[in-house]
Amino acid sequence: MTISVRTFLAIVTAVVGISAAAIAFAPVYTSALSSVEDVVESLREEIGARLQVNVEQYFAAPQLRVTSLMTSAKLGAMNTSDKYTMMPYMGEIALSSGITVTAGFEDGTYLSVNPNSQPPNALNVFYSHGVAASQGYRFQYNMTTRTNTSSPPIITVNTYNPTVRPWYPVVVAAQSWSTVYLDSSGNFSVLTVGGPFTNDTGLKFGGFAMDFSTALILSYLGGQRVGKTGRVFLMDRVTNGFLGGDWAVSSVVNNSGTLQMAQVADVASSDPLVSKMYGHLGLEFIKNCTAPCRADIGSGNGALFVDVLAITDSYGLDMRLVVLLPAKDFMDKIDHDSKVSIAATAVAIAVLLFFSVGVGQLALSPLSHLESRLYAAASLVETSDESEVCDFLTEVVSIEGAFTVLREELTRIKSFVPQSVLQTIEERDNEEECAPLVLHLEGSICLSESQRQPHQQHRANDGLVLTASQSELHSKSRSSEGALKKSATMIVLNMNTGLASRQVTLLVANVIGFHDVSAISPGACLTFHERYLNIICAASSKNRGVVDHFSGDRVFISFNASNNVATHVTRCAATICAIEDSVRKLSAKDAMTVRLGAATGRVLAGNMGNNTIKRFSMVGRTVNQSMVLLQLAKMWNVPNVVSSATMETMEFEYNVEAVGIAVLPGSEKGGKRMVVGSVLGAKA
Template sequence: MGRFFQRRLVQPAYPGSLRTILIAAFVLQILGPVGLVGYLSFRNGQKAVENLASQLVDEVNDRIDQHLTDYLNTPQQINQFNLFALKEGLIRLEDQQRLGRYFWKQMQVFPNVSYINFANAAGEFVGVGREDDGELFIEIIDTNHPTEYYRYRLDAQGNRQQFLWSETYNPHMDEWYSDAVAAGKPVWSTIYQWNDQPEIFSISSSYPVYDEQRNLVGVIGVDHILSQTNDFLKSLDVSPSGRIFILERNGLVVASSSEEQAYVQINGTYQRLNAAKSQDPLIQATTRYLVERFGTLDQVVHTQLLHFNLEGERQFVQVSPWNDRYGLDWLVVVAVPASDFMGQINVNTRTTIGLCLLALVLAIAIAIFTARWVTQPILRLNAAAKAIAKGKWDKTVSIQRRDELGELADSFNEMARQLEESFTTLEQKVEERTHILSQTLEQLKTTQAQIVAQEKMASLGALTAGIAHEIKNPLNFINNFAELSVELTEELVEEIKRSINCVDENARSYMDELLMDLHQNAQKIHEHGKRADKIVRSMLMHSRGERSERQLTDINALLNESVNLAYHGMRAQHSSFNLAIKLDFDEIAPMKVVASDMSRVFLNLINNACYATHAKAKQQRNLTDASYIPQLTVSTRDLETHVKIYVRDNGLGIAPEIQTKIFEPFFTTKPAGEGTGLGLSMSHKIIVQEHQGKIQVDSEYGHYTEFIITLPKTIELPTLIESRRDAE
């Protein structure tokens, strides 16, 4: 009993565990809120940075959009003015001198334009351009020199002055001319570099000119220097490390805020820079991230604010499509490192961490003092409890305190005294209860044996009644055919007496027929006699409960026999019982089963079906309802690897809440005295354990019940032996 008490009350002791818990509680109370406040402060700072970065890039993007719209609308406006002047007759394309002066005036009005030109279908050309120092020049190709253009410096009045140089040139081969002719409408040319100044990028707005018969007259073009956009992007104040750049959909740089040139020299030729190969780390990483995220830059269809990490640092990126109705389709990208905004937030974070560490040190010191003050009395109580667990009942605790621990010590001392008094009484009660439990167990075993015997007797009684009725039919056959055989024999004797001296063919034939009938009757007597003998032997085997070996058995015949036995057994008990029986059997090859056990299962299921339909019939008669017809359907199905057997009745059914209990031993829904609840339990054991099959039930309360047996066509020998050993 001392060991019992120790197991129940004493838990393994962990020195200092309570002290550790108290210290941890104090520390967590301080560290948790402070850490949470610091974390929330940091997160709010990050949110503020994200909002600030989003607002900043939105503002920058709006300014870039406005700049590009204004900047690139200028060439379109100039071309529209020139077309209007042509239609109104203000200028004539064949008058190169006047046309050049007109272009010179426009260049003075629009300082951002780098070149205004016109070429006709015959190859004549007039163009006015701007040098880096702002001086204007004119280039002309006339009919006297169809393959060369001549460049002249212009004075303040737009007159030709100094001849500069000449160069072979065919305007029809340039994109500004050929793209417009091919499109048949105003277009932007592709971006190109100046041959003598590769750092300058231009783009041409070209308008084709047609006469009234839609014949091509020529092309008017305005060149715009895109490299000037670099200066505008650099002037935008984004952040110290931020980058702004404009891309074509193929990834080539249009302009950027970086100091890097927008072109590279390869094998002596100048090529535009692909942003994914830029020497600027942020431009390169941002472009590669966009390609990785969208697959291709063509997939960017609307403005998006994105985030990615570059060398462990977070970057904010906004990418926005920019296009116009003349064919430009660019992407404006603004990339800003989060670190440009996180300086003050990092300072605040370091301050928060310092305060947390200081609070942690103070909390630990206070916790250690408090833990010692609290745990000292508890440790003394723990030592006393261990002593009592070892049987030292005189061990008490003296704690001179007026708080809860002092009250706990007094209660502990009182508890020890009461335990000592009740210990002996408890042992006596345990011995008495053990003796009573032993007697109850013996009574339970005796009652269980009696119930099993009653179940066997009930089954044997029903079986005997059915067998007696079944034997009556073959015995009637025996009596009837025996009587008929006597009559036929008498007729045969008389006929022989009358025709012994003169037997003709007809008489002899008749005698042969009589002898044949006599032979057949004898066969019938023998057949039904064997059947009666088989029924008697089955009855005796079932009543003794002997276990037979497996043998090839006709399942359909066994079911048919069980149906007859159960039906006539029920009729013997209740003369008013009637049942519509439907048999639907597949052709099944003989199977190796224990025939007596399988017969017991079939009889049990069919007896239950008969009982359920009879009970429902009585119930319907009490309700004056004569429409109910008891029905029993027994069917078999031959499947590939197994056989299914269905026993279905339209009786009372089984309530859903008890369907899971029907295979439990001693569970029954029949009134007392009509069943012990062992039939379905034994059937389940025979099917599942002995024959490796399955038995299932499907029922709707008040309508039907169907039992489904699944038997495998082959049974593994080891499982069969183990099942038989378990049964023995």
């Protein structure tokens, strides 16, 4: 198998560029990764310490409040014989913490103080009393005025005895935490914190209790960001209960209709990092961490750093805070940027090498032959002089200049080419997607779909090269190298082709008062004539008519002569209506009067002339008839006059009014007179 020199140079350039970039950036990449590992190590410590301190503070706050109540009772601030005196102390704790404070007593009575936001500084109080605490007072207490705002208090039946509740013996024995359990709503986990109610001699009268919801801690964890995609969660070491984390997962599971606290195993699959940690380390690793524990799962960009922190205090709290930090949060950017830098360097080196190779190729392959062809096309002069070798930079400037000249020349020449020829070419372009026009020597116009073969030079002799299948338009051509090779996608329409008989409709237009305008000034004449031709060309182009030529203000428009238009009569009628409609819409300053004459019949159509001048033309009585009908329109003072043959064909779609009888040119002496009409407009 062989490959080109360019392909070989491209492969070598790519290999050299990538290898050079890798060698240059390998030390930098290794050093960057080492620095990232040091940063991650420090960051693990900082994140873990911050989260641990803040979570411990959340747990410490309720214990401090219980300690405050116990101290107040021990110092005699609370009178057990008049339990109403305890409300200000318990109320301050309830208002500052937002947690209900309960005091249970050995006689079975209890006092419950619940904060109420409306009105401010108000408390909802319940105090049980009576025999076996069978009754209770429910009232509202204002902390500002230290008064009962519910008078009289609401007396309710009470069946709640605090001394038989599970939390009571625990808090009476010592200040402590209860085990984690679900609140009554089943949405959050709760811990009861409390301590004994003693006097200054140590005699116990009961105990204080506060139900501390972990919702506040979980709200804090949910707002934390561990790296970019890291995770943090809290679990109870005693019950293995999952209290919650910083991702959307429920800490409650439904076990056969019973709501229970979720275990870590229940939620491991809810997050990929937690699942990875649980799958590699298991639950025992978390439970057995009595001091800060660390573990690294995997290595490199896919590593997962695990930190387990103990949340404990002297009152029996035993929680574990687990922090998961993926390495990709820190190394991914470095890894990505390093690879991009290596790739960019490789590309830069490759581009420079390719540029060098390209410059050398350009320097060894002068473009003078292409330049001469471009200038020949622009100036309509063909030359084969390729002896001069130019510098490639000068060559590029010259090519750009040649293109500019060529574009200007083609634009200028196209405006002088008969529209009948251009119309045919444009139709071929639209229908068969021909290649762009190329203007050749001696005024011929070429149109091709296929690329020319290398070194193939040809010149059509007075011909029009079109993409089509009309074989009768083929003609001979000559070039400096021989005859043009014909293909299935190219034919030649020679300007010398004979005339062909075609059924056509010819429309002649004339504007009244043009010579008066021309007498005013050349500028006024040009402006008036341009406005007039704009109306004519727009209407004819819309209906596939071809403006063959004009002489002054007399314009000839053909249908089905140089292009195929099966409905040429109705197209002519539509053009007449469009021209008259456009004239009516002109302002008073631009007003003009246009007369129209149209005839239908057979003509000889085709290219006529000699070697000096050629053009598309039509010969036949229909041409003369159209001009006579134009004169009749002026004589009868009607906008338009159409022949009998034209009128008979279009009257199915257009309203036509007979305006007179005339013998048109081409009729034999004593021939039959024909009714001629005027187009009024399309039928509704």
